[in-house]
Amino acid sequence: MxxxxxxxxxxxxxxxxxxxxxxxxxxxxxxxxxxxxxxxxxxxxxxxxxxxxxxxxxxxxxxxxxxxxxxxxxxxxxxxxxxxxxxxxxxxxxxxxxxxxxxxxxxxxxxxxxxxxxxxxHTLRWDPRYYHARETVASGKVGSPLHLYARRNNSYQNGLRLKGRTSVLMFLGVHDIDAIEWVTGDRIVEVYTAEVRNRLKEFQVGDAAITTFKMASGAVGSYETSWVMPDHYYELDAKLDIIGTAGAINIDITGQNVQRHADGRFSYPDTMYGMEMYGRLTGIMKEELTSFVLAVAEDAPLPISAREAYRAVQIAACMERSLSTGLPVAVPASNDSFQEGEQ
Ligand SMILES: NC(=O)c1ccc[n+]([C@@H]2O[C@H](COP(=O)([O-])OP(=O)(O)OC[C@H]3O[C@@H](n4cnc5c(N)ncnc54)[C@H](O)[C@@H]3O)[C@@H](O)[C@H]2O)c1
The missing domain is CATH 3.40.50.720 (NAD(P)-binding Rossmann-like Domain)
Known part of the structure; x- marks a missing residue:
């Protein structure tokens, strides 16, 4: 072709x-x-x-x-x-x-x-840091994951620009929900979520949501996501920490490993996601689109199935239900939760 x-x-x-x-x-x-x-x-x-x-x-x-x-x-x-x-x-x-x-x-x-x-x-599937974490856990070097912490906080300007057309859990949360299950090879089985509403209340959406969750293996975790980080702070504050029976792995994207000082303030420019190099856009987004083009052109396997993407929405919906009920919500745990629908 x-x-x-x-x-x-x-x-x-x-x-x-x-x-x-x-x-x-x-x-x-x-x-x-x-x-x-x-x-x-x-x-x-x-x-x-x-x-x-x-x-x-x-x-x-x-x-x-x-x-x-x-x-x-x-x-x-x-x-x-x-x-x-x-x-x-x-x-x-x-x-x-x-x-x-x-x-x-x-x-x-x-x-x-x-x-x-x-x-x-689901961009993190092409992020070398998350891919490396998945390989490390799969190799057994971390042992069985016991407890986890994930975070994805974004700027207030981003929260403002979306004008309540989506929620912080659907816009940002789905990234880490998918990554937590993909990296650990485990299943989230229960979520309990709380939120704060303040800076974006004119759009009737939460500013930030914090979830504690349980996994099928017995591991426990917490997840924080926000789109109200102050101006001139970090553009993106993302983390994944996994502590296992034999080791640990930590991802910290906050500082991007590049600090720039200009116009009287520090900034942390992204060099991984989509950066121009030699006149072309390179990085994670290019890898993602390359996978798609190869799948269409050469019938190469897709790194994420449609059902896995459905599952991320399903778990985010469980978190939103926990918000509205104020109670922990059980998440379908089977490998093919698509058949089970919302519980
Ligand atoms: N992968 C990532 O890391 C990442 C990052 C940001 C956004 N996103 C996702 O990308 C999508 C777009 O986000 P964005 O920030 O680019 O949004 P945006 O608001 O900047 O752009 C949306 C565009 O779609 C157009 N549009 C809206 N409804 C349309 C319709 N029915 N038909 C045709 N055009 C229509 C709008 O005019 C606008 O130009 C969202 O689903 C968002 O969650 C992904």
Whole structure:
């Protein structure tokens, strides 16, 4: 197979990254772009020499199109995924799969029925630090994990810009929920979550959520996620600590291992996720998109299945139910919790 033809739908922060990476990739051609806000589509199309589709009918009517990246906001994934399935186009969906559990399930069922490849961009699956943690745990060097701590805190500016269209657990939490199970090879079986509402209350969403959880092996953990970190602080404060019977592993992304002082203050620029090097975007996002393109072009295995992405939404939904009931919530524990639905 030659270059696969891809379209990007939703051309905000992430859509721009997807569009640029495809346009620079040897195995892919950015054939088309689409956004409900027409100027986004026209500007992006001009930049990369792609076609700015003026409707979804026109976009999905492109017989030669192989795949789409769906990079619309969290609450705008379902209908686009269903359309892609209907038209037999492979999908790279930005996380979360969907914010509604029934919609997430329907997407997986439709993707499986239509035979398309559906990959959800759980970025940590391509992060070398998390991959290394998984390999270390799998090698037995840590022994059996006993207790864990994970954190993903983001800036207030990010919380503000999303205007309550999603929750902190669906937007950020799904990353670590998936990573905790993937790295440990264990299953979260119970969650108990508390939140604080203050700086984002005008949008009726929480500022931060803290969860304690139990795993099928008996390990216990806690997870913190926030999108109200103060201005001029860290852009991203993410951690994973696992203490096992024979060892431990710690990931700390907060300082990025790069400290810059300019304009009278320190900053910690990202060099891992998506950084320009020799005129091209490199890093974790490029690895993620490369996996997807290889899966479509060469039938290579996807590093994350649609059902695993569903499970991350399912556990985040259990955390949200714990918030609304004030009680611990049991999480389906089987390897294929997709069949069990919400308990
Ligand atoms: N993998 C990661 O680390 C990561 C990081 C940030 C965001 N995300 C995810 O990426 C997705 C996009 O986030 P973002 O920050 O780029 O959002 P954004 O608000 O910057 O951009 C969304 C774009 O989609 C367009 N849009 C909205 N609804 C649409 C529709 N129905 N049809 C076509 N276009 C539509 C908007 O006009 C906008 O241009 C979200 O699901 C988010 O959770 C992932």
């Amino acid at each position: 030659g270059k696969i033809k891809v379209a990007v739908i939703g051309l905000g922060v992430m859509g721009q990254t997807h569009a640029r990476i495809y346009s620079e990739m040897a195995g892919a051609e950015l054939a088309a772009v689409y956004d409900i806000y027409r100027p986004h589509a026209e500007e992006t199309a001009k930049k990369y020499g792609a076609w700015a589709a003026d409707s979804l009918d026109a976009l999905f009517g492109m017989a030669e199109l192989d795949a789409v990246s769906i990079c619309t906001s969290d609450d705008q994934h379902y209908e686009l995924a269903m359309l892609a399935c209907k038209h037999g186009k492979h999908v790279l969906m930005e996380k979360p799969l969907a914010t509604d559990l029934d919609e997430a399930k329907a997407i997986v069922e439709q993707a499986e029925a239509s035979g398309i490849k559906l990959m959800v961009g």
